[in-house]
Amino acid sequence: MKIKIILIVLALIFSAACDKKKKGREWISHGDPAELVQGTNLNKGVATLPPGFDLDNLYLIDQTTIVSKSIRPTAEELYAEQAPKDRTSTVFVAAAENEILDAQRTQLTVSGGDAHVYKIDLVQSHSQLQINSVSKDGVTLNIQPEYSHLSLDSLTNQITFLFYWKDAEFIHLTRIYMGPRISANFQKTAEKFYYLMGKGVLVKWQKPVRFNVCGNFPDELQDSMQKGFNAWTPHLPASMFSLNSRASSTVCLPFSDLNFRGIYFVRNFRTSSGQNMFVPAAVLPAISTEIYDSDMFVFEREFLVMFGGEPAFTSLSGLFDYIEYRSEIRAYNDEPLYTVANKLMTQTMTHEFGHSFGLDHNFDGELSAMSYDDKTESDQLSTYDIQAIRALYK
Ligand SMILES: [Zn+2]
Numbered sequence: 001m002k003i004k005i006i007l008i009v010l011a012l013i014f015s016a017a018c019d020k021k022k023k024g025r026e027w028i029s030h031g032d033p034a035e036l037v038q039g040t041n042l043n044k045g046v047a048t049l050p051p052g053f054d055l056d057n058l059y060l061i062d063q064t065t066i067v068s069k070s071i072r073p074t075a076e077e078l079y080a081e082q083a084p085k086d087r088t089s090t091v092f093v094a095a096a097e098n099e100i101l102d103a104q105r106t107q108l109t110v111s112g113g114d115a116h117v118y119k120i121d122l123v124q125s126h127s128q129l130q131i132n133s134v135s136k137d138g139v140t141l142n143i144q145p146e147y148s149h150l151s152l153d154s155l156t157n158q159i160t161f162l163f164y165w166k167d168a169e170f171i172h173l174t175r176i177y178m179g180p181r182i183s184a185n186f187q188k189t190a191e192k193f194y195y196l197m198g199k200g201v202l203v204k205w206q207k208p209v210r211f212n213v214c215g216n217f218p219d220e221l222q223d224s225m226q227k228g229f230n231a232w233t234p235h236l237p238a239s240m241f242s243l244n245s246r247a248s249s250t251v252c253l254p255f256s257d258l259n260f261r262g263i264y265f266v267r268n269f270r271t272s273s274g275q276n277m278f279v280p281a282a283v284l285p286a287i288s289t290e291i292y293d294s295d296m297f298v299f300e301r302e303f304l305v306m307f308g309g310e311p312a313f314t315s316l317s318g319l320f321d322y323i324e325y326r327s328e329i330r331a332y333n334d335e336p337l338y339t340v341a342n343k344l345m346t347q348t349m350t351h352e353f354g355h356s357f358g359l360d361h362n363f364d365g366e367l368s369a370m371s372y373d374d375k376t377e378s379d380q381l382s383t384y385d386i387q388a389i390r391a392l393y394k
Pocket residue numbers: 010011012013351355361
């Protein structure tokens with residue numbers, strides 16, 4: 001087994017923060033995005049419509065599409081995608097027209113998301129609501145219902161649609177997140193810290209959050225996750241966040257579900273180009289005037305490639321057993337690879353939990369778990385990190 005030099009580790013955020021014109025993003029991947037929902041309890045686009053749920057007053061909160069493309073982006077393109085942009089702090093709302101087609105059918109028109117117009121046909125019978133068909137810019141999408149999911153939150157009157165579709169070239173997984181109209185403008189504070197909606201824009205969770213660990217994580221990753229979580233909790237309101245570290249025996253819902261916050265172990269999906277560049281984990285938040293949802297993906301194959309174990313090993317646990325046993329296998333700084341691998345996993349998880357709680361990247365060169373060149377100890381926060389998270393939840 002060859003030991004590769006670990007050059008760049010990116011911990012990606014699939015940011016839902018809005019920029020000036022768009023409230024939606026397309027993400028390039030190098031694997032089938034169906035991997036992102038595998039092992040979760042998809043409801044095939046059928047859900048119970050809670051009494052009193054209002055389909056008439058829905059506005060777009062966020063639209064994300066993950067696209068599988070065979071053309072790999074260059075490292076520079078990927079980096080540019082992640083670099084902080086000049087974001088507006090005004091909430092952008094896109095109205096959804098609700099057209100009653102007949103007694104059972106409703107059509108939601110969602111425009112303004114990514115300059116495309118989606119029409120979502122819904123069928124209602126008794127208290128069941130179902131995604132019937134979806135078109136984009138007038139073209140009916142070839143939706144695969146087994147990967148569809150519909151989720152409603154009756155308290156907030158929010159709804160999400162997840163659909164998986166293919167066209168001639170690409171495979172897409174689209175999440176459309178809608179809710180009541182919000183017309184607030186964010187007040188920027190003098191804080192110098194980077195948050196998910198921009199520098200100094202304090203947007204946070206408003207209610208207690210439980211993160212559920214889904215999938216068969218190796219023990220090493222599970223430990224790193226707990227350490228990453230524990231790094232932040234002393235600086236967060238007591239019992240605001242909890243980590244259900246053994247949820248794999250329970251039923252896991254997909255990331256698009258409004259009533260579930262998952263941390264998913266994804267086996268085959270890759271998002272980086274693989275040339276000395278690794279995206280071992282990603283956070284997918286949905287934000288408006290508060291953080292409504294945030295789910296995390298941990299990519300086994302990215303770690304496998306990063307630690308030099310691919311193609312010799314097909315699983316991280318197999319690789320961990322091997323490099324723990326063969327302590328003479330050293331990483332670039334002559335430390336045992338097993339030690340370095342554990343440190344990198346914990347750094348990654350600390351970084352991702354930073355996103356989950358509301359922090360964005362800090363590329364200002366300050367010591368931070370939220371930069372890409374973190375020099376802090378793997379489960380330690382810098383002064384910046386502690387000040388930033390305390391300012392957010394003060
Ligand atoms: Zn990140």
